[in-house]
Amino acid sequence: MPLASLLIYSQFLEAHEYGITSLFFSYIWILGIILTANMHTAIGRFIYEDGQSDSELVGTTLAAVGIPLIIAACIGLWNANIIASFLNLPAFTLWFLLGVVIGQIAESLFVQILTARGQSGLLFAIVMGRSAVGFAVALMLLMQLSSDRYLAILYTEAIAGFMIAAYLLLFLQNDRPWVFSFKVLKSFISYSCPLIPYMLCLTLLVQIDRIMIDRFFSKELTGIYSIGYNLGMLLVLVANGLLNALNPRFFSALAERRFDAVRLDSSIVLSSCALGAVVMMLFGPNVATATIPGRYAEGFDLIPLVSLGAFASVAFQTWGRLINYAKKTYLLAAVAVGATVLKIALNLALMPEFGIIVGPFTTIAAYSLMAVAVATIVNASPDLPNIEWKDASIWFILLGFTASIQQWGAVSRIGFGVFGVIVGFLALGAFMRDVLNLRRDLLKERLL
DSSP states (O other): HHHHHHHHHHSOOOHHHHHHHHHHHHHHHHHHHHHHGGGGGGGHHHHTTTTTTTTHHHHHHHHHHHHHHHHHHHHHTHHHHHHHHTTOOOTTHHHHHHHHHHHHHHHHHHHHHHHHHTTTTHHHHHHHHHHHHHHHHHHHHHHSSSSHHHHHHHHHHHHHHHHHHHHHHHHGGGGOOOOHHHHHHHHHHHHHTTTHHHHHHHHHHHHHHHHHHHHHHOOHHHHHHHHHHHHHHHHHHHHHHHHHHHHHHHHHHHHTOOOOHHHHHEEEEEEEHHHEEEEEEHHHHHHHHHHHHHHGGGGGGGGHHHHHHHHHHHHHHHHHHHHTTTTOHHHHHHHHHHHHHHHHHHHHHHHHHGGGOOOOOOOHHHHHHHHHHHHHHTTTTSSOOOOOOOHHHHHHHHHHHHHHHHHHHHHHHHHHHHHHHHHHHHHHHHHHHHHHHHHHHHHHHHHH
């Protein structure tokens, strides 16, 4: 659905309109983290612990998220003109921004709760239903509007946000009576508050390029950059889906100290994303040229480099969740802050002179630093499984070389294609090996 919406929305929107939309969505999670103090992420950690009451977890989450969100929203909308000027957005879009923030938080809670309860079918229906209906309505509005077509997307996303939040409250009626617990709140605060700089920095790492391009250049270039970036980062969505699906197994394996199972899961995520990155490098720019209007063409060449940054991001997420499990979130925060400072500093120094091409390179640098840092921390922790660097390092080198020869044309197109296909088959072989090992592991668990 994200790919379909990206390809179709780009047909209707001018580059500057796509830039406004991208800038709008850049602020969603930044505001979500600030307005809720990141408390919406805590339930996904504590719901797996034995002895926790769902009524207390749900009741405390709703109070900890809802009350600050309502207060902050009232204050923010009262000062709408000041805030809109700071965000470089039209003032009336703040109402849409509020609706989308609420919807994203509600969807995050659905993902955390339903994943823990093993209700993947219901989760799929909710997420896909929301996306499909929202996409269809936005498409109808896009065909009706003759100007300011970006408003179709903003209207649709805001309405969908309020609707999914309402459905969340109805769904959670099964967990009533909702009980507020100061003990649970204290646990939430101790877990979530150190993650505020971490989550903010992760969000800035994804969004800061667009914000800075908007400030340095124009909304048109922001839209052009966003097309290439969004296509290159698609494999992160695949990785997030895999990691969410493997979460129950991840927590049970660590609790039972089955470290080989954790390493196998990490390997399958990385090998699948290495395969996805190769596919994006080989075919991404050509598919984009064939399906997306030429006004965005400057962004197509960014896809291979962004895909390399996406692979480094996946490595960081895959290994970083081990530190998350150990509840040493302050270490994750330190790593994220350092990488974000590095990226912003490099953008400030290089982007005004060299343009939007700087964005993918600073993305690669930031996520690579984070992956190496979390792997080093995990391997220094005796209670966590050691991370095997070899495969991930080989994938990164091969992918980096593939992206480099595509970017600078170091070899002929035929040579690039042959090399890319070889790397692709290597990744496919590793992925199939990991899938077979996972099937054997799951069969062994059932027999035991």
